[in-house]
Amino acid sequence: MREQTMYSIVYSTTESRDEARKIAGELVKSKLAACVNIHHIDSIYSWEGQIEEDEEFAISVKTTTSKVQKVTDRIKEMHSYELPAIVSWEISGDKEYLEWISEITD
Numbered sequence: 001m002r003e004q005t006m007y008s009i010v011y012s013t014t015e016s017r018d019e020a021r022k023i024a025g026e027l028v029k030s031k032l033a034a035c036v037n038i039h040h041i042d043s044i045y046s047w048e049g050q051i052e053e054d055e056e057f058a059i060s061v062k063t064t065t066s067k068v069q070k071v072t073d074r075i076k077e078m079h080s081y082e083l084p085a086i087v088s089w090e091i092s093g094d095k096e097y098l099e100w101i102s103e104i105t106d
Helices: 017-029 065-078 095-105
Strands: 007-014 035-047 050-064 086-091
Touching: 007 017, 007 065, 017 035, 017 050, 017 065, 050 065, 050 095, 065 086
Parallel strands: none
Antiparallel strands: 007 050, 007 086, 035 050
16 A cells, blocks of 8 residues: 655744755755745744844755655754754645645656
């Protein structure tokens, strides 16, 4: 019996649109992602005992679940932050769209 492909979104934040675009381009070029969305966001977070407020750019990476660790590793390699926010979750969705993710990342 063939194993069913699972799909995930990997989410991270970056300090600039340029950094987000660079990471996104590399992930798509290397077929670790089918698509990466870039979102301008305002972030409020605690860092080293201080409350920080920054403009950031978030990336939402569409990939297969089997590639999440490789996506995570590549983001860490390219990222400027000491501790980049990288989280992921499994997704479901339109069958044709999910199959497209598989085709692109194959």
